[in-house]
Amino acid sequence: MPATSDVSGADMALLISHLDVRFGRGEEAVHAVRDVSLTVRRGESFGLVGESGSGKSTVLRAIAGLATDWTGRIAVDGEDLGRKRSKAFYETVQMVFQDPYGSLHPRHTVDRTLSEPAKIHGIGNVGGRVEALLHDVGLGPEFRFRYPHQLSGGQRQRVAIARALMLEPRILLLDEPTSALDVSVQAEILNLLQRLKHEHGLTYILVSHDLAVIAHMCDRLAVMNAGRVVEEMDVDQLRRSQPQHNYTRQLLNASLGYDRDKADSLLTFD
Amino acid sequence: MSGPGTGSLLEVEGLSIDFPTRTRTVHAVRDISFSVGREKVGIVGESGSGKTMTGRAVLGLIRPPGIVTARRMDFDGIDLTKLSEREYRRIRGNRIAMVMQDPKFSLNPVMTIGRQIDEAYRVAAGAAAGAARRRTMEMLKAVRIRDPERVYKAYPHEVSGGMGQRIMIAMMLVAEPDLLIADEPTSALDVTVQMQVLAIVDDLVSQRGMGLMFISHDLNLVASFCDRVVIMYAGQIVETCRASELHKATHPYTRGLLASLPRVDQPVERLSTLVREESWKTEPGVDARNL
Numbered sequence: 250m251p252a253t254s255d256v257s258g259a260d261m262a263l264l265i266s267h268l269d270v271r272f273g274r275g276e277e278a279v280h281a282v283r284d285v286s287l288t289v290r291r292g293e294s295f296g297l298v299g300e301s302g303s304g305k306s307t308v309l310r311a312i313a314g315l316a317t318d319w320t321g322r323i324a325v326d327g328e329d330l331g332r333k334r335s336k337a338f339y340e341t342v343q344m345v346f347q348d349p350y351g352s353l354h355p356r357h358t359v360d361r362t363l364s365e366p367a368k369i370h371g372i373g374n375v376g377g378r379v380e381a382l383l384h385d386v387g388l389g390p391e392f393r394f395r396y397p398h399q400l401s402g403g404q405r406q407r408v409a410i411a412r413a414l415m416l417e418p419r420i421l422l423l424d425e426p427t428s429a430l431d432v433s434v435q436a437e438i439l440n441l442l443q444r445l446k447h448e449h450g451l452t453y454i455l456v457s458h459d460l461a462v463i464a465h466m467c468d469r470l471a472v473m474n475a476g477r478v479v480e481e482m483d484v485d486q487l488r489r490s491q492p493q494h495n496y497t498r499q500l501l502n503a504s505l506g507y508d509r510d511k512a513d514s515l516l517t518f519d
Numbered sequence: 520m521s522g523p524g525t526g527s528l529l530e531v532e533g534l535s536i537d538f539p540t541r542t543r544t545v546h547a548v549r550d551i552s553f554s555v556g557r558e559k560v561g562i563v564g565e566s567g568s569g570k571t572m573t574g575r576a577v578l579g580l581i582r583p584p585g586i587v588t589a590r591r592m593d594f595d596g597i598d599l600t601k602l603s604e605r606e607y608r609r610i611r612g613n614r615i616a617m618v619m620q621d622p623k624f625s626l627n628p629v630m631t632i633g634r635q636i637d638e639a640y641r642v643a644a645g646a647a648a649g650a651a652r653r654r655t656m657e658m659l660k661a662v663r664i665r666d667p668e669r670v671y672k673a674y675p676h677e678v679s680g681g682m683g684q685r686i687m688i689a690m691m692l693v694a695e696p697d698l699l700i701a702d703e704p705t706s707a708l709d710v711t712v713q714m715q716v717l718a719i720v721d722d723l724v725s726q727r728g729m730g731l732m733f734i735s736h737d738l739n740l741v742a743s744f745c746d747r748v749v750i751m752y753a754g755q756i757v758e759t760c761r762a763s764e765l766h767k768a769t770h771p772y773t774r775g776l777l778a779s780l781p782r783v784d785q786p787v788e789r790l791s792t793l794v795r796e797e798s799w800k801t802e803p804g805v806d807a808r809n810l
């Protein structure tokens with residue numbers, strides 16, 4: 250049976266169809282996500298790239314239940330989601346936020362940040378897991394009792410990644426998870442994510458501005474611009490630099506490096 | 520490279536930053552020396568190596584219990600080590616500005632974005648309200664905000680990660696500083712918007728002689744955008760070179776960084792990672808002053 254024929258099938262980790270997300274009402278409303286449809290198979294890694302402000306984080310936030318004013322359909326593991334998320338949902342789906350500083354409680358130590366959700370969800374051997382995960386994200390035991398303001402940007406981001414992994418979710422929503430990391434720590438984190446995926450069959454939705462990271466991690470990707478998905482491609486098309494849409498073409502071209510003259514030739518697409 | 524006769528804008532010699540904690544003292548920055556002329560100096564290095572703290576120290580923003588010591592820290596003829604908090608306030612945000620690594624966290628959460636940029640401009644230029652608003656709108660457009668009218672009235676939590684970074688850049692640039700310290704200023708921007716925003720900064724350097732300290736993890740970007748690069752590891756400067764020659768860097772840490780980059784055109788099963796040598800921490804650092 251072809252895998253694509255049955256979109257609500259059990260091998261679909263995530264199905265989004267005709268998703269619209271708004272903030273506010275009436276005249277002032279921001280229509281952040283417009284008619285977005287995506288499917289992600291179990292065990293697949295799916296990339297989201299596109300213009301800053303195009304709605305990538307909002308798509309993830311709608312899935313995670315953090316943006317509630319949406320219409321359309323969101324289904325996880327074949328089950329349609331409503332506006333509210335159950336406690337069990339967060340054992341399946343976890344999110345790493347784009348802005349790690351805002352997502353860490355300023356007066357909680359790293360230890361408390363990591364152990365609290367695990368205790369709430371009744372996970373055993375919390376102390377051991379905290380230790381193992383800190384090690385996995387390259388933070389030594391000396392970081393365990395520090396507060397967020399005592400950490401560098403990349404150290405905070407790694408705490409946020411460790412927290413998402415604490416509950417052993419099957420689906421991870423990763424919003425720029427390595428953008429604050431130097432490339433060697435990034436390599437370690439990406440290798441860790443790949444290993445976990447192979448061991449546990451995890452599914453990833455990964456937002457990144459780094460096309461090389463997307464190419465390394467993902468099987469397929471969607472390109473967003475001004476709230477819409479303008480094109481979906483598989484990683485081979487990305488590697489061979491064969492975009493369909495003009496925005497994507499510009500994106501691939503700009504990724505070759507800074508060029509003052511090129512900057513003046515870039516267009517805005519609506 | 521600084522142009523003929525322009526000299527250094529910032530000269531730092533022997534800067535160290537320590538944080539005593541309950542169990543031990545963290546030596547965040549260890550005896551580094553560098554300079555910034557009217558040029559773009561890239562600072563790359565591992566997570567936790569002291570890049571942000573170096574920038575904050577130049578601005579006099581290391582909070583207690585942190586301890587800053589320096590043999591010399593001169594900015595355009597001003598001895599920064601001798602400044603009182605009051606004197607620092609006249610320079611900060613005005614002659615030296617910093618784009619913080621967590622822009623949305625650094626903005627005031629209960630004040631609209633427009634008002635915050637207006638205020639930055641009014642303080643720096645002594646401008647009237649109407650003029651400030653016009654300048655703010657201009658800057659929002661310049662950093663490619665698609666709907667500046669809405670964003671002017673919005674609060675920081677109502678914008679995306681990359682919009683927050685662009686707002687922070689706009690706010691720091693309205694004051695037309697002589698030295699801009701930009702801490703991962705474009706890490707949340709797609710490459711097209713990034714290039715357009717960096718072009719503004721580039722023009723300020725080439726046309727107005729601004730100095731730029733550009734902290735970034737993006738090696739390809741630093742190599743193509745900056746003039747010089749300083750590489751930090753464990754609180755020290757381990758290597759420095761011309762940006763265009765970054766790919767020929769020789770320190771094993773820098774080599775390791777370059778080797779761990781994923782590439783669009785060359786798929787690999789596993790990314791190569793660094794084996795960090797203890798000796799990188801103990802060998803003496805290098806002087807990155809452009810003498």
Ligand SMILES: Nc1ncnc2c1ncn2[C@@H]1O[C@H](COP(=O)(O)OP(=O)(O)OP(=O)(O)O)[C@@H](O)[C@H]1O
Nearest residue numbers: 399401402403538545547566567568569570571572
């Ligand atoms: N208040 C503090 N107490 C103890 N240690 C601190 C404190 N503030 C910072 N540090 C430590 O100082 C070191 C340097 O921090 P800094 O923020 O400068 O790193 P960075 O190079 O900017 O890293 P990143 O790329 O991850 O942002 C880090 O190891 C950090 O954990």
Ligand SMILES: Nc1ncnc2c1ncn2[C@@H]1O[C@H](COP(=O)(O)OP(=O)(O)OP(=O)(O)O)[C@@H](O)[C@H]1O
Nearest residue numbers: 272281301302303304305306307677678679680681
């Ligand atoms: N709480 C909110 N209230 C009002 N508007 C919002 C809110 N959150 C997001 N938006 C708007 O929705 C749009 C999409 O934002 P989103 O954060 O999804 O973008 P993004 O693609 O993740 O961008 P970036 O790459 O810069 O992070 C933006 O115009 C933003 O201003």
Ligand SMILES: [Mg+2]
Nearest residue numbers: 306347679680
């Ligand atoms: Mg985002």
Ligand SMILES: [Mg+2]
Nearest residue numbers: 401402571620
């Ligand atoms: Mg930093």
